[in-house]
Amino acid sequence: xxxxxxxxxxxxxxxxxxxxxxxxxxxxxxxxxxxxxxxxxxxxxxxxxxxxxxxxxxxxxxxxxxxxxxxxxxxxxxxxxxxxxxxxxxxxxxxxxxxxxxxxxxxxxxxxxxxxxxxxxxxxxxxxxxxxxxxxxxxxxxxxxxxxxxxxxxxxxxxxxxxxxxxxxxxxxxxxxxxxxx
Amino acid sequence: xxxxxxxxxxxxxxxxxxxxxxxxxxxxxxxxxxxxxxxxxxxxxxxxxxxxxxxxxxxxxxxxxxxxxxxxxxxxxxxxxxxxxxxxxxxxxxxxxxxxxxxxxxxxxxxxxxxxxxxxxxxxxxxxxxxxxxxxxxxxxxxxxxxxxxxxxxxxxxxxxxxxxxxxxxxxxxxxxxxxxxxxxxxxxxxxxxxxxxxxxxxxxxxxxxxxxxxxxxxxxxxxxxxxxxxxxxxxxxxxxxxxxxxxxxxxxxxxxxxxxxxxxxxxxxxxxxxxxxxxxxxxxxxxxxxxxxxxxxxxxxxxxxxxxxxxxxxxxxxxxxxxxxxxxxxxxxxxxxxxxxxxxxxxxxxxxxxxxxxxxxxxxxxxxxxxxxxxxxxxxxxxxxxxxxxxxxxxxxxxxxxxxxxxxxxxxxxxxxxxxxxxxxxxxxxxxxxxxxxxxxxxxxxxxxxxxxxxxxxxxxxxxxxxxxxxxxxxxxxxxxxxxxxxxxxxxxxxxxxxxxxxxxxxxxxxxxxxxxxx
Numbered sequence: 001x002x003x004x005x006x007x008x009x010x011x012x013x014x015x016x017x018x019x020x021x022x023x024x025x026x027x028x029x030x031x032x033x034x035x036x037x038x039x040x041x042x043x044x045x046x047x048x049x050x051x052x053x054x055x056x057x058x059x060x061x062x063x064x065x066x067x068x069x070x071x072x073x074x075x076x077x078x079x080x081x082x083x084x085x086x087x088x089x090x091x092x093x094x095x096x097x098x099x100x101x102x103x104x105x106x107x108x109x110x111x112x113x114x115x116x117x118x119x120x121x122x123x124x125x126x127x128x129x130x131x132x133x134x135x136x137x138x139x140x141x142x143x144x145x146x147x148x149x150x151x152x153x154x155x156x157x158x159x160x161x162x163x164x165x166x167x168x169x170x171x172x173x174x175x176x177x178x179x180x181x182x
Numbered sequence: 183x184x185x186x187x188x189x190x191x192x193x194x195x196x197x198x199x200x201x202x203x204x205x206x207x208x209x210x211x212x213x214x215x216x217x218x219x220x221x222x223x224x225x226x227x228x229x230x231x232x233x234x235x236x237x238x239x240x241x242x243x244x245x246x247x248x249x250x251x252x253x254x255x256x257x258x259x260x261x262x263x264x265x266x267x268x269x270x271x272x273x274x275x276x277x278x279x280x281x282x283x284x285x286x287x288x289x290x291x292x293x294x295x296x297x298x299x300x301x302x303x304x305x306x307x308x309x310x311x312x313x314x315x316x317x318x319x320x321x322x323x324x325x326x327x328x329x330x331x332x333x334x335x336x337x338x339x340x341x342x343x344x345x346x347x348x349x350x351x352x353x354x355x356x357x358x359x360x361x362x363x364x365x366x367x368x369x370x371x372x373x374x375x376x377x378x379x380x381x382x383x384x385x386x387x388x389x390x391x392x393x394x395x396x397x398x399x400x401x402x403x404x405x406x407x408x409x410x411x412x413x414x415x416x417x418x419x420x421x422x423x424x425x426x427x428x429x430x431x432x433x434x435x436x437x438x439x440x441x442x443x444x445x446x447x448x449x450x451x452x453x454x455x456x457x458x459x460x461x462x463x464x465x466x467x468x469x470x471x472x473x474x475x476x477x478x479x480x481x482x483x484x485x486x487x488x489x490x491x492x493x494x495x496x497x498x499x500x501x502x503x504x505x506x507x508x509x510x511x512x513x514x515x516x517x518x519x520x521x522x523x524x525x526x527x528x529x530x531x532x533x534x535x536x537x538x539x540x541x542x543x544x545x546x547x548x549x550x551x552x553x554x555x556x557x558x559x560x561x562x563x564x565x566x567x568x569x570x571x572x573x574x575x576x577x578x579x580x581x582x583x584x585x586x587x588x589x590x591x592x593x594x595x596x597x598x599x600x601x602x603x604x605x606x607x608x609x610x611x612x613x614x615x616x617x618x619x620x621x622x623x624x625x626x627x628x629x630x631x632x633x634x635x636x637x638x639x640x641x642x643x644x645x646x647x648x649x650x651x652x653x654x655x656x657x658x659x660x661x662x663x664x665x666x667x668x669x670x671x672x673x674x675x676x677x678x679x680x681x682x683x684x685x686x687x688x689x690x691x692x693x694x695x696x697x698x699x700x701x702x
Contacts, residue, residue, distance in 0.1 A: 003527075007520065007521075056350055057354075057355065058357070059378075059381050059698075060698065061401040061404040062356055062405055062698055063405070065355065065356065066405060067484075069354055069467075070467070070470075073464075073467035073470070075468065085353075087352035088352075099381075100381055102378065102379060102381045102701075103308075104307060104349075104377055105378050106327055108349050134397065135397070138394075139381060141324075142382045143307065143308050144381050144382035144385075145381045163404065165478075
């Protein structure tokens with residue numbers, strides 16, 4: 001027990017401040033100057049309570065899942081900011097969907113969408129989930145794939161990248177919240 | 183020309199610097215069956231099965247079976263007539279051939295005579311008599327998506343009931359369906375149904391140039407992108423007679439070991455978490471983030487996708503980069519040793535790990551397991567390490583890899599093996615960084631028409647096998663990537679039999695198998 005407590009104390013609190021995280025987002029997706037602080041306030045304003053997310057892998061290569069997992073590491077500390085992944089779409093405010101949607105997952109994704117109570121947000125993740133970049137077209141519609149997520153369910157925000165970094169994912173989640181507020 | 187196991191089949195050794203592979207042809211199904219029996223008798227294993235449509239070249243169909251044995255791999259081809267493409271069922275000899283055979287039938291329309299005939303990858307999105315990998319299958323067709331019923335084996339008796347799980351699971355993981363038959367909490371049977379991630383990858387390879395294939399192969403299973411990229415590159419290089427430089431091979435090993443450590447760190451955290459020890463998750467995910475951030479800084483990609491390419495690697499490292507790797511290895515080793523002590527001494531954690539989800543060495547052989555899953559059950563099988571009659575490919579031959587083995591076969595053993603492999607990989611990386619030869623890192627690879635090759639790489643889960651065949655224009659005619667999870671998934675069905683339902687997530691995570699790698 002003592003080594004464990006020692007380790008916790010020695011590690012300390014390592015969560016990064018939101019502006020520092022968002023500063024890492026590739027320029028094309030980054031918020032404009034001065035917006036970082038505003039975003040931090042906005043999150044508190046908007047969320048006040050909590051945002052719950054149901055992640056659905058609809059056909060990814062599991063690369064995006066690695067980065068979604070990273071959102072919960074102590075540096076990004078998503079849960080500490082009031083954003084939590086839940087097990088059931090019925091408990092969720094947002095669906096975070098990765099991958100090109102396979103035809104074998106098409107039905108399950110639609111059911112998950114229908115089970116998510118209104119008002120709901122959908123964030124599509126990754127180049128193949130958005131059908132863009134170099135990788136998107138590689139996983140376009142064919143006999144086994146419905147292609148991008150928006151071909152199957154309505155999408156509010158799309159986060160590009162192969163896979164997108166945790167910072168870009170965070171930015172995308174915040175953009176969806178912001179959009180719903182405006 | 184060589185023969186094996188006193189069977190009258192002549193093999194030739196594949197040229198090049200990759201893992202040792204012998205290529206041979208059998209005249210008919212009977213000979214294939216007899217050869218499979220001999221491989222099984224000699225402690226060999228099945229490593230992959232796929233089919234291809236050769237009718238445009240004036241032949242029928244071709245079935246390819248790859249076996250693993252003491253000295254390396256044997257690729258056996260069997261040509262089948264166009265009007266009756268059938269072969270003997272191998273699943274009575276190698277149980278894990280079952281799903282591979284069903285996938286081959288769904289994809290190419292080559293069927294086993296006898297054995298399980300339920301569809302595997304085809305859930306109802308396309309008709310049963312249409313085969314996506316046939317040359318006359320066409321592009322862009324679409325049918326009404328009519329998900330079919332699947333005949334799970336049912337368990338009867340008083341108090342027996344079923345728990346269906348998935349395809350969407352509770353956590354942030356890939357989709358698949360698990361059907362538990364239970365009495366109370368005791369698991370009587372688990373049957374998996376996969377294929378939900380099937381996105382037509384093998385069809386997408388057809389007609390791609392070599393570099394396009396490299397990009398696609400790196401996205402078959404994102405957590406093993408380096409292993410796939412290397413296995414593919416190795417197959418292409420064998421086909422096109424290119425030998426990458428020593429520097430390129432050293433850098434490939436560096437990124438492969440980085441991938442191994444990243445995955446083991448993540449899984450060690452998750453394993454703690456699945457036993458309600460969230461301290462482990464926080465600590466290991468902190469280390470994993472440090473790890474992938476350095477990968478991102480040095481290689482421009484946190485998981486090093488597209489860094490291993492046919493002909494070498496797409497990115498060199500300078501002295502500062504190598505120094506940063508060495509320095510990080512020392513820091514991470516110290517941290518992981520401290521965490522290992524905490525894991526080892528935590529009674530609650532060990533109570534969950536010990537004796538949970540056991541697999542014995544006999545099962546490892548019967549199911550043809552490789553990699554970490556085999557080593558955690560006492561079977562010393564590691565493509566990077568020397569063993570009797572086996573020489574590992576460069577650069578591993580010169581590194582003296584010490585494989586991690588644990589004989590217990592339970593979750594605790596798989597945790598232990600992951601720890602030991604982290605330490606060994608850290609040692610190997612420091613050795614690689616200190617001894618990296620000079621020279622160019624990437625050679626031109628001129629495509630060689632109608633050539634074929636097989637690449638085998640010891641990824642973090644186990645053996646990743648990639649078979650390639652080029653067409654007359656030097657484009658990809660057929661690529662079959664094979665994940666070690668094909669063989670380990672059925673082992674999971676066995677591993678849960680002595681435990682209760684709540685142990686399943688822990689047992690599952692101790693293997694952490696790929697869905698997308700087998701669904702393709």
